[in-house]
Structure formats: C-alpha cells, structure tokens
Amino acid sequence: MISKDYLSPWAKNVSPSPTLAVDAKAKALKAAGEDVCGFGAGEPDFDTPEFIKEACAQALTEGRTKYAPAAGIPDLRLALAEQYKDYGVLGEANPAQVVVSPGGKYSCYLAILATCGPGDEVIIPAPYWVSYPEMVKLAGAIPKVIFAGDDQDFKVTAAQIEEALTPATKLIILNSPSNPTGSLYGREETEEIIELACRKDLLIMSDEIYEYLLYDGSIHHRPASFSSEAADRVITVSGFSKTFSMTGWRLGTLVANPSISKAVASLQSQTTSNATTFSQYGALAALQNWSKAMGAVNEMLVHFDRRRMKLLDGLNAIAGCSCLRSQGAFYLFPSIAELGISSEDFSNQLLEKEKVAVVSGHAFGADGYVRLSYATSDEVIEEGLLRIEKFCDELK
Ligand SMILES: Cc1ncc(COP(=O)(O)O)c(C=O)c1O
The missing domain is CATH 3.90.1150.10 (Aspartate Aminotransferase, domain 1)
Known part of the structure; x- marks a missing residue:
C-alpha cells in the first residue's frame, strides 16, 4: 500500500x-x-446542424485523422481571424492571434495560465462559472471574488472592481452573457470596466461562449472591440459548443494580442496538442456557411x-x-x-x-x-x- x-x-x-x-x-x-x-x-x-456533421464526416473519409498544427488548422484560424476582424476585435485578420483549443474550458484555462502565476490576483465576479476559481488556483494565483446579486441584475460595477484591486491584481474575468445568470453587460457597463483596466494596467479575460444566444433583441458587446488598447488587454474566449450544439466536439477559441496568443499556443503544444483534427473541419464549415x-x-x-x-x-x-x-x-x-x-x-x-x-x-x-x-x-x-x-x- x-x-x-x-x-x-x-x-x-x-x-x-x-x-x-x-x-x-x-x-x-x-x-x-x-x-x-x-x-x-x-x-x-x-x-x-447536419451540414456541420457532414463536413466532419467528409474530413474523416478524406483521412484527416492525423495531428494538425497545435494552435489549429490554418483555414479555421484564418476564418476566425477574418470574423474577429469584422467584429472589430482584430485590426487585421492575423491567424497568429487565434488559437483553437479542445474546448472553451481549455481556452479559459490557458488564458489564465498564460498570464497569471503565484501571487497574482484575479477578479472573479460572482455568480461565476464554477471553473474560474479552480483554474485560477491551478495557476497558483489567487481568486478575488466580488458579488452582484439580483438587485444589480447580477452585474458587478467598475467601482466594485476598483474597490477590490490591490497591487497584485493582474486579470479581471468577464462572462457575458453569463453562466449561471444569463445576464448581459451593456455598452456603458462594459466601457467603464475597460476604462478601469486601461487606467490600472490590467488584463481582461472575456468569456463569450454564449455570445450568439441572446433574447429580447439584446446586443452582445465584445470588450476587445472598444479600442485598440482594449484589443491589446482583452483575451477573448469563445467556442462552438453552445452556439452550434457541439459540446462533445471539444472546440474552443481564443483571440489575444500576439504575445499572449503565442504563449497560449506554446502551452497548448506542450499539453494537449491540437483540438481533434476532423472536428475542426466541421467548425470550418460553420464559418464558411455563416448564414446557414x-x-x-x-x-x-x-x-x-x-x-x-x-x-x-x-x-x-x-x-x-x-x-x-x-x-x-x-x-x-x-x-x-x-x-x-x-x-x-x-x-x-x-x-x-x-x-x-x-x-x-x-x-x-x-x-x-x-x-x-x-x-x-x-x-x-x-x-x-x-x-x-x-x-x-x-x-x-
Ligand atoms: C461560461 C462558460 N465558459 C466556458 C465553457 C466551456 O465550454 P466548452 O469547454 O464546452 O467549450 C462553459 C461550459 O459550460 C461555460 O458555461
């Protein structure tokens, strides 16, 4: 024993x-x-959706069953880079700033691991997605939870975040639309948090995995699209799981400034390698047939x-x-x-x-x-x- x-x-x-x-x-x-x-x-x-499954099946038939580049197949990274350029998140459609990972969960983890280490503090607004505090701890960093109840529509304010800052604060996590509340940060609320991050030299991880699941005509604001400084400071995480009902395919995305995306790609290359190769061809079909x-x-x-x-x-x-x-x-x-x-x-x-x-x-x-x-x-x-x-x- x-x-x-x-x-x-x-x-x-x-x-x-x-x-x-x-x-x-x-x-x-x-x-x-x-x-x-x-x-x-x-x-x-x-x-x-059937056409996404068919594209994956075709990739399998064509023998796309081998290792792919660790950060994703080039066509998918390019298609994502073009989309994020259209959204104003990237100045240019630079695929080097995009990493495709085995799930949005892993994208979040690598975003944290690439930027936070022992002693760093990470602001996590509660109610939070269950994995954030655990991921922060796995990076050796310290979760600093701040709370917003239903009296404030489950959304923390920039002032609340500012109050929780210390010289050790490195990263703020945002998740809009939110799991578990479904709350959505508005333009001004987002702008105030970005302004704070710029003023205090902080990074933001914006988890946008539910970005397309919106109701009542609501609009999703991507923090990285607010300014070129915001684009530098914000790591945008998303994925295919929730939008296209592809949870089992394990495909997440991450867009960040070149030094962070390079670090994330290196971490991924030493841990999981690429997300499943033929899965990525299904995702590519979704991007190439966007209106469908x-x-x-x-x-x-x-x-x-x-x-x-x-x-x-x-x-x-x-x-x-x-x-x-x-x-x-x-x-x-x-x-x-x-x-x-x-x-x-x-x-x-x-x-x-x-x-x-x-x-x-x-x-x-x-x-x-x-x-x-x-x-x-x-x-x-x-x-x-x-x-x-x-x-x-x-x-x-
Ligand atoms: C807020 C949030 N982020 C990220 C994820 C990760 O999704 P996946 O790893 O399936 O892409 C989830 C899944 O539940 C989530 O709710």
Whole structure:
C-alpha cells in the first residue's frame, strides 16, 4: 500500500465540477428507471446542424485523422481571424492571434495560465462559472471574488472592481452573457470596466461562449472591440459548443494580442496538442456557411426563448421563488432565499424528493439561488414546475 502523501497541492486543492456532477447524478437516476426532470445540463438539447456533421464526416473519409498544427488548422484560424476582424476585435485578420483549443474550458484555462502565476490576483465576479476559481488556483494565483446579486441584475460595477484591486491584481474575468445568470453587460457597463483596466494596467479575460444566444433583441458587446488598447488587454474566449450544439466536439477559441496568443499556443503544444483534427473541419464549415449556420442557431433560439418564458413565468408564480428575466445563454437563476433553506439543501432535497435536478447557487458563489437550464423539453419544464411548486409548498 502506498503510504506517502503523494497527491500534489494542485490535485488536493481542486474540486470536481459540481455542474457535471449534478448532471451525472440525474443521468444515473434516469438510467436506474427514475422519472427525472433534469434542469442541470449546461448543453443544448439539439443535435449539431447536419451540414456541420457532414463536413466532419467528409474530413474523416478524406483521412484527416492525423495531428494538425497545435494552435489549429490554418483555414479555421484564418476564418476566425477574418470574423474577429469584422467584429472589430482584430485590426487585421492575423491567424497568429487565434488559437483553437479542445474546448472553451481549455481556452479559459490557458488564458489564465498564460498570464497569471503565484501571487497574482484575479477578479472573479460572482455568480461565476464554477471553473474560474479552480483554474485560477491551478495557476497558483489567487481568486478575488466580488458579488452582484439580483438587485444589480447580477452585474458587478467598475467601482466594485476598483474597490477590490490591490497591487497584485493582474486579470479581471468577464462572462457575458453569463453562466449561471444569463445576464448581459451593456455598452456603458462594459466601457467603464475597460476604462478601469486601461487606467490600472490590467488584463481582461472575456468569456463569450454564449455570445450568439441572446433574447429580447439584446446586443452582445465584445470588450476587445472598444479600442485598440482594449484589443491589446482583452483575451477573448469563445467556442462552438453552445452556439452550434457541439459540446462533445471539444472546440474552443481564443483571440489575444500576439504575445499572449503565442504563449497560449506554446502551452497548448506542450499539453494537449491540437483540438481533434476532423472536428475542426466541421467548425470550418460553420464559418464558411455563416448564414446557414446562423439560420440553424435562430431555429434553436425560437425554442430556447419559448422555454425561457415558460420557465420564468412558472418560477415567478411559485411563492418563495423570484427570478429575473435573463437576456442570454439558456439559464435562469431564481432566488429561493425567502424559503429559508440553503441552496445546497434545496437542490439535494428537490432531487431526492421530487426527482428534479437543479444546481445549487453555492457552486457559483451565490447561496440563496439555484440554476436551472432550460435546454430541455417543454414537457420537462411543465412537469418540473409542478414538482418544484409542490416541493416549495411543502417547505412552508
Ligand atoms: C461560461 C462558460 N465558459 C466556458 C465553457 C466551456 O465550454 P466548452 O469547454 O464546452 O467549450 C462553459 C461550459 O459550460 C461555460 O458555461
């Protein structure tokens, strides 16, 4: 038997992803024959658009099954560079500033690893995506969490960030539209944060993985597009998972100034190498047939929007629950604080008693809330609401 304390400080400090754990628990219950209403999943419930799958299948048929350049196949990097030039994020369509990685999650991790080290502080607005604090710790850096509740639409202000700054602050993480709240930063709010970053010589990691999943005519503002200085300071992360229902393909993107993108490419070349070669050909087809791709996204959005409103109205009709109308992504983040139960207990007991899977707000740094994903069928939403209402009534 091994007697030594053999796990590294990184392994000892890291927690497993709670969102993946809830989803796995719900799937296991379902597999055991339980009738589970799952609101835990962070992935669209649609299939990947057919033409994207066909492009990938063709790449396989053509034998594109070998290593590719670590930072991505040249055509995909170029297509992304052209798109980001059109968006005003890049001055020129320079593929060297683009890195394609095995998932947006890895893009985030490498953005942090490339810029932060021991002693550096990273500002993380809560409610946050569960992985940010863990990634910061894995880089040896220190997460500095600041909080914005539903009274401020879950969005931190530049003044709040400024108050949390110390001489050790290196990076601010932004995620708009947000997981878990669906909140979206407006133009002025974004501008104020960029102004602060420039004044205090800070970097921003802008995680825009939900950039195309928007409602009520809302507009997504890319922080890197505000000025050439912003373009230098902002690392833009996105990916294909959420937009095109390609979660299993593992394709993320990162756009940054040349020295950061070079460092990210080097880190990737020594850790994962390239994202799956034939997957990248599917993504390339999406970029090369953009209006077709957006047509498929708009079809998904019709369903997401209908479900969003159904779930929102249903939650707000339950005594003790109150929920803001989100502007993006596919999550709602109701407050359950009035019910006088912790969000951990709420989500555990709801799964046990009513077989409804939601994720505790605690996982996102926001006790008193729970996250529900509406990337699920109308039937599940209707049945789930009935069960949640019954559960809440019994709590009183
Ligand atoms: C805010 C946010 N960023 C990044 C990711 C990573 O997505 P993926 O690694 O599937 O591309 C997710 C996935 O849940 C997310 O919610």
